[in-house]
Amino acid sequence: MAAPMRSVAFACKFCGREYLQNIYVARNRSLYSTKHQSSKWESVIGLEVHAQISSESKLFSGSSTKFAAPINSQVSFFDAAIPGTLPVLNRRCVEAGVKTALALKSKINQVSKFDRKHYFYADLPTGYQITQQREPIGVGGQVDFIVFDPTVSKEPMTKTANLVQIQLEQDSGKSLHDDEDKKSLIDLNRAGIALMEIVTQPDFTTGEEAAGFVKELQKILQIIGTCDGKMSEGSLRVDANISVNKPGEAYGTRTEVKNLNSIRYMVKAIEYEIKRQIKELEAGNKITTETRNFDVNTGKTIAMRDKEKVLDYRFMPEPNLPPLHIYNSQSLPADIPSDRVVLTDQLQNNIPELPSEKRNRLQKKYEDISLVTIATLVNDDSLLKYFEEVIKDGKRNVKRVASLLTHQYLGQLKAVEMHAEDSPLSVEDFKEFYDIVEADVISTETISKVLALMLSRPDSKVKDIIEKENLYQITDPEDIKSLCKLIIKNNPKLVRSSKRGKVAAFNSICSRVMKECQGKTNLDKVEETMVKLLKEEQS
Amino acid sequence: MLKVNCFVLLGRQYLLYNKHVHTKVITVPLVSTWNNLKNSENLPKVPKISKEQVNQLERLGLVELNNEEAIDRLTEAIKTANQLHVVVTEGVKPLDTVLENSAVYLREDEVIEGNCKKEVLMNAVKTEEDYFVAPPGNIPLKSKNKG
Numbered sequence: 001m002a003a004p005m006r007s008v009a010f011a012c013k014f015c016g017r018e019y020l021q022n023i024y025v026a027r028n029r030s031l032y033s034t035k036h037q038s039s040k041w042e043s044v045i046g047l048e049v050h051a052q053i054s055s056e057s058k059l060f061s062g063s064s065t066k067f068a069a070p071i072n073s074q075v076s077f078f079d080a081a082i083p084g085t086l087p088v089l090n091r092r093c094v095e096a097g098v099k100t101a102l103a104l105k106s107k108i109n110q111v112s113k114f115d116r117k118h119y120f121y122a123d124l125p126t127g128y129q130i131t132q133q134r135e136p137i138g139v140g141g142q143v144d145f146i147v148f149d150p151t152v153s154k155e156p157m158t159k160t161a162n163l164v165q166i167q168l169e170q171d172s173g174k175s176l177h178d179d180e181d182k183k184s185l186i187d188l189n190r191a192g193i194a195l196m197e198i199v200t201q202p203d204f205t206t207g208e209e210a211a212g213f214v215k216e217l218q219k220i221l222q223i224i225g226t227c228d229g230k231m232s233e234g235s236l237r238v239d240a241n242i243s244v245n246k247p248g249e250a251y252g253t254r255t256e257v258k259n260l261n262s263i264r265y266m267v268k269a270i271e272y273e274i275k276r277q278i279k280e281l282e283a284g285n286k287i288t289t290e291t292r293n294f295d296v297n298t299g300k301t302i303a304m305r306d307k308e309k310v311l312d313y314r315f316m317p318e319p320n321l322p323p324l325h326i327y328n329s330q331s332l333p334a335d336i337p338s339d340r341v342v343l344t345d346q347l348q349n350n351i352p353e354l355p356s357e358k359r360n361r362l363q364k365k366y367e368d369i370s371l372v373t374i375a376t377l378v379n380d381d382s383l384l385k386y387f388e389e390v391i392k393d394g395k396r397n398v399k400r401v402a403s404l405l406t407h408q409y410l411g412q413l414k415a416v417e418m419h420a421e422d423s424p425l426s427v428e429d430f431k432e433f434y435d436i437v438e439a440d441v442i443s444t445e446t447i448s449k450v451l452a453l454m455l456s457r458p459d460s461k462v463k464d465i466i467e468k469e470n471l472y473q474i475t476d477p478e479d480i481k482s483l484c485k486l487i488i489k490n491n492p493k494l495v496r497s498s499k500r501g502k503v504a505a506f507n508s509i510c511s512r513v514m515k516e517c518q519g520k521t522n523l524d525k526v527e528e529t530m531v532k533l534l535k536e537e538q539s
Numbered sequence: 540m541l542k543v544n545c546f547v548l549l550g551r552q553y554l555l556y557n558k559h560v561h562t563k564v565i566t567v568p569l570v571s572t573w574n575n576l577k578n579s580e581n582l583p584k585v586p587k588i589s590k591e592q593v594n595q596l597e598r599l600g601l602v603e604l605n606n607e608e609a610i611d612r613l614t615e616a617i618k619t620a621n622q623l624h625v626v627v628t629e630g631v632k633p634l635d636t637v638l639e640n641s642a643v644y645l646r647e648d649e650v651i652e653g654n655c656k657k658e659v660l661m662n663a664v665k666t667e668e669d670y671f672v673a674p675p676g677n678i679p680l681k682s683k684n685k686g
Binding site: 121179 | 635639641
């Protein structure tokens with residue numbers, strides 16, 4: 001893929017005049033400017049996402065995986081590493097891993113292997129984790145996502161992240177730390193639950209980019225049903241690897257930030273860590289390779305207690321598990337029994353339209369609608385269906401219907417904590433409402449109010465609500481004039497400032513007019529009238 | 540399970556007939572053959588094991604190498620293992636499990652185990668309200684001001 005070009009302004013060395021030049025910008029690098037105190041730095045972020053597979057039982061044992069079960073009640077002898085137990089691979093977990101790899105466009109390894117990763121920790125009873133380091137289920141892959149970062153650009157951007165690999169591995173148990181009594185309490189319910197580890201290339205440069213990627217990944221996993229993506233419940237965990245370097249130089253030393261259990265904290269942690277590394281390097285210090293935790297109270301990343309040297313995991317092949325065979329019906333060798341193979345055909349067919357595909361399709365279909373609006377519609381399946389029903393008869397302006405639905409309608413639903421699928425307003429009700437708005441029967445400011453009333457009184461007709469609450473728009477120019485005159489009379493000081501040309505004062509008296517009539521009129525008309533009246537007074 | 544249906548002797552080669560595996564020719568000598576290595580063979584020298592390495596080995600393996608004798612024994616072990624360098628492995632794929640030609644069995648996703656909290660906690664030295672109790676782990680340094 002060719003490196004993108006950007007128009008950058010330079011000053012001519014002779015005459016000092018500004019001219020534009022298209023220069024190649026290295027892919028996926030953005031420049032942090034004077035925000036970061038001095039010369040420009042580049043930041044590089046890679047993510048390791050651990051997604052808990054939605055299955056009834058664990059990856060290598062038959063214990064249940066239900067959330068919030070009584071302590072140590074979902075632990076089999078294998079999970080507790082009692083000697084004499086062996087792992088038995090769960091078919092559903094493999095299918096979930098393969099389906100995810102297909103949805104993320106990875107290349108499936110027909111034969112994949114399991115390995116042991118050794119380290120000592122109380123929540124890892126065996127002293128090793130069974131993972132897939134050498135030959136995982138899926139290699140490579142790509143995710144298209146949207147980034148909305150107001151500090152970088154006003155419009156949202158689409159980006160692509162490349163993946164390194166997708167592998168199956170075991171989860172460890174949970175530990176509660178008691179500082180006072182110097183002990184840890186271990187619950188093994190989570191030990192052995194299947195995880196998919198999705199490793200990305202270091203393709204991100206800001207916390208917001210990482211957030212956009214994780215949100216897209218959550219949606220994809222939820223749509224294909226392999227993971228419920230709830231970061232708050234621990235079903236999705238993200239570790240970030242962060243480093244900074246000067247443009248043109250090699251990647252710097254990286255640190256790993258763990259314990260990020262919400263997207264917001266992830267963004268904060270990444271931003272803080274980038275700033276911290278820049279500060280250290282500018283002070284002449286070196287960055288040590290270490291694991292850091294994010295402290296939600298202080299908003300900072302902090303080092304772990306033991307400053308360890310580079311950990312040696314002593315990877316070795318898992319001797320108790322033969323290789324895993326994954327084929328499609330064409331490539332399936334004749335001698336493999338059906339209970340020892342996973343076929344990809346059915347899994348591929350069961351993958352529905354992914355969010356990025358939907359967005360692309362809708363952008364082509366409705367060329368007028370902005371990317372932000374399309375993204376909002378795609379995010380909510382029932383809202384999208386509602387929208388397509390409303391515009392089906394082709395009588396209404398598609399762009400304005402979409403705008404009304406994604407702004408005021410969605411806003412009012414959120415205000416009463418309702419989802420689009422639970423909305424009591426039928427498609428016909430909405431069509432009526434839209435026609436009333438288009439006919440200018442009610443003013444723009446009244447739209448939200450009427451929608452709120454419609455939601456609370458779903459049985460009443462729109463026209464009746466407007467009639468009853470007297471929310472008709474004030475259109476008679478004489479009425480607008482008298483409103484303006486009233487405000488002029490009551491606010492002599494502001495009127496004087498407006499006449500002198502102070503914009504803030506003028507806006508203030510116009511907004512007081514709107515307030516006086518509860519927003520039931522058109523602001524442009526008010527401003528027009530006000531300007532005329534002020535001129536008349538002056539003369 | 541590997542079922543050997545037929546084991547045919549053909550000179551120095553054996554033919555193995557097996558339900559799950561294709562027939563293979565295995566070249567295993569009929570009589571054991573030793574190859575005595577001379578001491579001056581071109582084997583890599585064993586470097587002196589430094590204190591840092593000893594500490595790291597102790598941490599990784601949770602063993603104690605707290606005397607000269609243990610370190611000497613380790614050095615001897617490495618020297619013996621180095622004899623493997625004589626074996627020619629060019630063009631031979633590494634073997635990571637003798638099960639490399641079989642496919643792993645896949646179990647149906649059903650809950651058939653667990654619910655044995657008492658047995659699982661039975662051997663623990665110390666438990667507290669159904670938790671295992673362990674020494675404090677690697678946790679982040681707490682900030683001085685809380686909240």
